[in-house]
Amino acid sequence: MLLALISVIVLASTGVWNPFPGVWEWVDRSEPIAEPDVVWQQRIGGTPKSVTFAGDTVLVEQRTRVEARALSTGGQLWERKADWAAVAGAERDAVVVVGKLLVKGYEVLDPTTGVTRRRDDDAVAVWTYRNLLLDARCAQPTDCTLSAWDPRGTAPLWTAFLPGVGSGLFADNPGLRGTRRLSSNRINDGVAGPESVPPLLGFPVDGRVHVVDTATGSVLQNVEPGREERLSVVGGRLLRITARSQDDSCYFAISGRDPATGQEAWHRAGINVRTADKAGCVQREDPQGARNVLIGVGPDAREAVLDGYDGRLLWVGxxxxxxxxxxxxxxxxxxxxxxxxxxxxxGADRVLWTRPAGGKAGAALTPYAAVIADEKPNRLVALDPRTGRELAVLRTSANALAVGPTGMIVGEGREIGYVRFGGAAVAPVPPAGGGSPGSGQGPGGGDPTPGDDDTCGPKRELCPDPPGGKDG
Incomplete structure (x- = not known):
């Protein structure tokens, strides 16, 4: 064996025959990430922090760099050094926003070429949405300006004054006072990509919450919570959530208030929206939910979904x-x-579809598909959220990283792959439109209405009143 090894080394060094590249290629060969096989599979430089669809490209954010890959082949289009990256805009109007930690400014890049479309040297924080990009810059710690941009625009749509943006608000998409999404094993928290901007945003500044109208930039409220309160902005309302300790228990109450007048629009008691610690009823978390809805637990331990705008119970388990x-x-x-x-x-008392799943199965809802991650055996399943029609079924232990209009990206370690949805492409159903959940107008009120959009808010509060006034 020693003589054979010496012979191979001599042959390789003289250029007669070199088996080592072929051997290394065999050792380094990637196993298929899923069965049936994916459209393409690529090994990237490191474990991805996030993966996002951006038109015909796939943006892969890693620890110190970001790269874009072609959706059709998975081939790398460009690469940049960056500490953080996010996608703003939707489909073919998407852009990539990149920056460095503890360094002011950011760049807006074309997702296909990586060319810089716009550069900013002063912003300390950026928020990215499907239809808007927000940034904040501070001349002094208590003198900050919030600006709104069209994702591909070159001039701000509006600016607003804020007395500081808080020490924790920096880099991309720092937390605001809204809702916490449900999380799931094997499904990335950002699997759905950027959402449309809510009608109102709550900025925490020095213990107070500044409520900003995202259509005009007006600061509608500047509110300090009470000792037993937590403030959250959900569904076009400012929510005052109270957790009071008594008799070794926590007693909860939620008050939904009009952001312009401060008057109470609805009130519910006894619903725990999971904001409080186990000890002392101290509220350190935002309520669980998504966009315009809240998730709570009633006194009978049954879970419920509430409309953030009017407090209605949309579902009780x-x-x-x-x-x-x-x-x-x-x-x-x-x-x-x-x-x-x-x-x-x-808001509708009917089951759309039912599918067998184990007790540890996780799930996520996106505008294009419902994703279920099951175990024993490991499966990733993408379904039409309205009908339950199978879009993709994979035998895999990989994670669901991103879902787009034509398929999803799955990944395990440094390997990522693209799975194309079977049949026709799924038409996205806007997550919020002319009505609020259960109103019968648009999302939540039965079948979603094609053509609804997010521009008017959950109760069309951002649009001019029709003749006769609003009906909500």
Whole structure:
């Protein structure tokens, strides 16, 4: 064996025959990430922090760099050094925003070429949405300006004054006072990509919450919470959530207030929206939910979904049922026997579809597909959220990283792959439109209405009143 090895080394060094490249290629060969096989599979430089669809490209954010790959082939289009990256805009109007930690400014890049479309040298924080890009810059710690941009625009749409943006607001998409999404094993938290900007945003500054109208830039409220309160901006309302400790228990109440006048629009008591610690009822978390809806637990331990605008109960679970995913339109519920997951339309008393799933199955809802991650055996399944039609079924232990209009990106370690949805492309259903959940107008009120958009807010509060006034 020693003589054979010496012979191979001599042959390789003289250029007669070199088997080592072929051997290394065999050792380094990637195993298929899923079965059936994906459209393409690529090994990237490191484990991705996030993956996002951006038109015909796929943006891969890593620890110290960002790269774009062609959706059709997976081939690398460009690469940049960056500490953070995010996508703003939708489909073919998308842009990539990149920056460095603890360094002011950012760049807006074309997702296909990586060419800089716009550069900013002063912003300390950036928020990215499907239809808007927000940035904040501060001349002094208590003198900050919030600006709104069209993702591909070159001039701000509006600017607003804020007395500081808080020490924790920096880099991309720092937390605001809204809702916390339900999380799931094997499904990336950002699997749905950027959302449309809500009608109102709550900026925490020095213990107060500044409520900003995202259509005009007006600062509608500047509110300090009470000692037992937490403030959150959901569904076009400012929510004052109270958790009071008494008799070794926490007693909860929620007050939804008009952001312009401060008057109470609705009130509910006894619903725990999971904002408080186990000890002392101290509220350190935003309520669970998504966009215009809240998730709570009633005194009878049954889960419920509330409309953030008017406080209506859009869904109340049966004993033992568990909510695993929710958005403005649908809820995915695990059955009490932990053998199936069912989809329901919010505000409508009917089951849309039911699918067998294990007790540890996770799920997520996106504008294009409902994703279920099951175990024993490991599966990733993408379904039409309205009908339950199978779009993709994979035998894989990989994670669902991103979902787009034509397919999804799955990944395991440094390997990522593209799975194309079967049949026709899924038409996105806007997550919020002319009505609020359960109103019968647009999302949540039965089947979503094609053509609805997000520009008017959950109750069309951002649009001019029709003749006769608003009906909500």
């Amino acid at each position: 049966a004993d033992g049922e568990k909510l695993v995913a929710v958005d403005d339109r649908y809820a995915l519920i695990r059955s009490a026997d932990q053998r199936s997951v069912a989809a329901r339309a919010l």
